[in-house]
Amino acid sequence: MKDLFRGELVRLTLVEPETGAKASLLWQRDSEFHRLLDNNPARSNSEKKIKEWFEKEAESGFKPERFAFSVRTLADDRYIGFLSVWVDLIHSEAWVGLGIGVREDWSKGYGTDMMRLCQQYVFSELCLERLSLGLFEYNSRALRSYEKCGFRPEGRTRNDTLREGKRYDSLWMGILREEWLQMQDGGVK
Amino acid sequence: MKDIYTGKFVRLSAFDPEEMSKAWSRWYRNSEYVRLLNSSARPMLSPKAELKWMEEEVSEMTPGGYFFAIRTLADDTLIGELVLDVVDWGGRDAFVGLSIGETEYWNKGYGTDVMNILLRFAFAEVNLKRVSLGVFEYNPRAIRSYEKAGFRHEGRLRHLLRREGRRWDNLYMGILREEWLELDHD
Amino acid sequence: MLDIQTQLFDSQDIRLGPIDHEKDAEIESKWTHDSEFMRLMDTNPARPLSAAMIRKQYEKLEKKVEEDKNLFHFMIRLQADERLIGKAAIQWIEWSNGNGFLRLGIGSAEDRRKGYGTQALQMLLRFAFAELNLFRVSAIVPEYNEGAIALLHRFGFVQEVCRRSALERDGRRWDLYVFGLLRDEWQNGARAEEER
Numbered sequence: 001m002k003d004l005f006r007g008e009l010v011r012l013t014l015v016e017p018e019t020g021a022k023a024s025l026l027w028q029r030d031s032e033f034h035r036l037l038d039n040n041p042a043r044s045n046s047e048k049k050i051k052e053w054f055e056k057e058a059e060s061g062f063k064p065e066r067f068a069f070s071v072r073t074l075a076d077d078r079y080i081g082f083l084s085v086w087v088d089l090i091h092s093e094a095w096v097g098l099g100i101g102v103r104e105d106w107s108k109g110y111g112t113d114m115m116r117l118c119q120q121y122v123f124s125e126l127c128l129e130r131l132s133l134g135l136f137e138y139n140s141r142a143l144r145s146y147e148k149c150g151f152r153p154e155g156r157t158r159n160d161t162l163r164e165g166k167r168y169d170s171l172w173m174g175i176l177r178e179e180w181l182q183m184q185d186g187g188v189k
Numbered sequence: 190m191k192d193i194y195t196g197k198f199v200r201l202s203a204f205d206p207e208e209m210s211k212a213w214s215r216w217y218r219n220s221e222y223v224r225l226l227n228s229s230a231r232p233m234l235s236p237k238a239e240l241k242w243m244e245e246e247v248s249e250m251t252p253g254g255y256f257f258a259i260r261t262l263a264d265d266t267l268i269g270e271l272v273l274d275v276v277d278w279g280g281r282d283a284f285v286g287l288s289i290g291e292t293e294y295w296n297k298g299y300g301t302d303v304m305n306i307l308l309r310f311a312f313a314e315v316n317l318k319r320v321s322l323g324v325f326e327y328n329p330r331a332i333r334s335y336e337k338a339g340f341r342h343e344g345r346l347r348h349l350l351r352r353e354g355r356r357w358d359n360l361y362m363g364i365l366r367e368e369w370l371e372l373d374h375d
Numbered sequence: 376m377l378d379i380q381t382q383l384f385d386s387q388d389i390r391l392g393p394i395d396h397e398k399d400a401e402i403e404s405k406w407t408h409d410s411e412f413m414r415l416m417d418t419n420p421a422r423p424l425s426a427a428m429i430r431k432q433y434e435k436l437e438k439k440v441e442e443d444k445n446l447f448h449f450m451i452r453l454q455a456d457e458r459l460i461g462k463a464a465i466q467w468i469e470w471s472n473g474n475g476f477l478r479l480g481i482g483s484a485e486d487r488r489k490g491y492g493t494q495a496l497q498m499l500l501r502f503a504f505a506e507l508n509l510f511r512v513s514a515i516v517p518e519y520n521e522g523a524i525a526l527l528h529r530f531g532f533v534q535e536v537c538r539r540s541a542l543e544r545d546g547r548r549w550d551l552y553v554f555g556l557l558r559d560e561w562q563n564g565a566r567a568e569e570e571r
Contacts, residue, residue, distance in 0.1 A: 039469070039471075040469065040471065064253075064278045065252075089253070089275075089278050090252055090315060090316060090419065090420060090543075091316065091418070091541060091542050091543050092543065093541055126279070127279065129540065129543070129548070130539075130540060130541060132538065132541070154536050154537055154538055155534075155535045155536030155537055155553065156535060157511075157513060157535050157536060157553055157555050158511070158533070158557065159510065159511055159557060160469075160472055160474050160511060160513070160555075161472050162471065162472045162473060172538065172553070174539060174541070176539065176540055190410075190411050190414035190415055190519060191411070191414075191545060192410050192411055193410045193414075193421060194408065194410045194421070200408075201423060202408060202423050203404065203408070203423040203424050203425040203428065205425035205426075205427060206427070207425075207427060208425075248428065248431065252419070252420070255422065310420075313545045313546055314414075314420045314421060315420050316543045316544075
């Protein structure tokens, strides 16, 4: 049986409130990181507040609707980002959100590796039918990565993000189970 | 979108803790009902005591738990209750529990009707892959009803139950989505 | 000058208004016992609810409206006899982006096909664009809800996203559409209505 949590460059591991909070505190200083991830206004949260949020999540225990991972590099075990999965149990669909906190770690293939691990988890372990995600049209790096992973564009909600006085679209993407399976057969693991 | 609450004789309706706690207390005075439903002795509780646990459980409304009251189509009488409890999202399997508290409605096909509605709800609305149930060896009426609804015998916990100086088995039955699809539906 | 006399909440046959905690729960409870309505209105599994449970939901709803400040909820009643016929909301409002999502349902089948949905949507959009100052309004609709899709098209909504096989019901998978209407599109549509 494959190791579901180990990719080519990164591994998925558990969320640790202390480490997670310290990292989040650092990452939130980079407003570009925030703006690529979220179209809500950027905030400056205290470490205390962030840690409380992490601890509350940890306390809520196992919920079949939610899977949260920390991501570490295989090379030097560095904590570089997060991967979050929300499951719609009734319709067998999941939503994924991921982030890599430090810009020096961008464009290194980590995101694509994380997404591939996520797809494998969602389709062969959770046995779901569909994986969805959204991104902002100005996040071309993410778009390239997701296309490489086989996500199909499903449309754009027009002008739903207003930033620096300009309006941007959100792109919606999805991959179906059959499509992922086909990629497995034809592609290189 | 099709109706999924209505059968031939009954319909699924809201499980209202106020109403159900009173009905429950009344049904639990019938020891035959109690013994068919519960594996071990269960005390008779007042409506107020029944109400408390009901309110907590029913108000949760998670994707894994569904509570229904069963009412007759003829005159809206409350005759029983039905619970669907998803135990495993990986296997998409849920346990069903149903009981008809009003004994005049026993042996009239009402149980099978309820089960047919339930299976349609389980497979066409909650999108499950299988439905399971447990039933006592000494409840042949229920066993026959479940067999008619399409459930197959899957195993038994031997001598789980003790009553009237004897030991009895607890039977497990299950139906798969593919099997349900093959049945003749109206 | 501000057209302050044109009513936001009154139309020819219906009006938008608050929850009547005493009377509305019974009626809404009946709607939840109509699985066809529930399956059009909500992607979650249909659940019949008692009036008591609906009342609890009303309390949670009003608390949410007050605390989250990103939700406006309306009950829809007939002008003629104050009868509750439906409900509507602008939800998931993002103030910094000027977005909101629309929800609208006419509870009982006999009350549909009478133009009430059209009047309700007209008032909701005016509220969203001219009072909340939103820039866009979105709606999420399953492909099987032809009535809702037709209504949205009539108001100029554009189908922007097709989430393929996102829903499962009655043993098959369905697409889920996301529709959007921008403020200028609404304004042009409204002007066209007035000129008619």
